[in-house]
Amino acid sequence: MKIMMFLSDVMVPLLIFCIVGYGLLNRHNIYEEFIDGAKDGFRTVIGIMPTLVGLMVAVGILRASGFLDFLSEICGIFTEKMHFPTELMPITIVKMFSSSAATGLLLDIYKEYGADSMLGKMSSLMMSSTETIFYTMSVYFMSVKVKKTRYTLVGALLATLTGTAASVILAKYL
Numbered sequence: 402m403k404i405m406m407f408l409s410d411v412m413v414p415l416l417i418f419c420i421v422g423y424g425l426l427n428r429h430n431i432y433e434e435f436i437d438g439a440k441d442g443f444r445t446v447i448g449i450m451p452t453l454v455g456l457m458v459a460v461g462i463l464r465a466s467g468f469l470d471f472l473s474e475i476c477g478i479f480t481e482k483m484h485f486p487t488e489l490m491p492i493t494i495v496k497m498f499s500s501s502a503a504t505g506l507l508l509d510i511y512k513e514y515g516a517d518s519m520l521g522k523m524s525s526l527m528m529s530s531t532e533t534i535f536y537t538m539s540v541y542f543m544s545v546k547v548k549k550t551r552y553t554l555v556g557a558l559l560a561t562l563t564g565t566a567a568s569v570i571l572a573k574y575l
Contacts, residue, residue, distance in 0.1 A: 449540045456536055460495060460502040469494060485569055488514070492524055493565055497534045504528070522572040530564035532557060 424431040463469055469491040477487030488510065496503035507524050514520045534557040542550060 445544060449544055452539045452543055456498055456539065457502075460499045464491075464495070464502060464506075485565075486520055486523065488520055489524055489527065489569075492527065493531075496528065496531050497561060498536060500528075500533045500536070503533075519572060522575060523569050526568035526572055527565055530568055531561045532564075534558065534561060 421431055424434070472494065473487050473490035476490050480487060480490065492503050492506040492510065495506055507528055510520055510524045516525075534554070538550065538553060538557070541547075542553075
């Protein structure tokens with residue numbers, strides 16, 4: 402276990418050292434390339450900022466208005482028959498839009514039920530096995546100007562459904 406702790410502590414500094422060392426051996430101007438990369442990063446952030454703000458505001462409104470709880474109650478009628486806890490519906494829905502908002506809901510589940518509870522385990526697994534579909538599609542497709550997404554949304558929703566179902570099933574056997 403100590404070797405794993407040591408490796409986790411030195412991994413990032415070692416990676417940075419290797420990258421800088423490789424650049425120096427190949428006589429690259431590392432500082433100049435770093436500055437160019439940082440400039441490109443800022444341009445990307447400025448380009449996607451309106452989308453990020455819009456998504457954050459929308460999720461905040463849904464959460465504060467109580468709409469997520471209302472939607473959870475409606476969906477709970479159907480999900481209870483499939484043995485899916487209704488308490489996980491808000492986190493399932495919000496995770497598709499914003500990971501940080503879903504993390505807030507995850508912390509609420511931890512506070513109410515405990516991190517080691519069945520719901521805590523299910524929600525933890527769900528957070529790690531699903532993606533922020535709409536955030537990812539809007540940010541990345543907008544940044545590369547993709548107009549036709551073809552089957553991306555259907556595939557992402559199917560993958561999220563599979564990850565969510567697997568989270569519930571796996572948590573019951575852990």
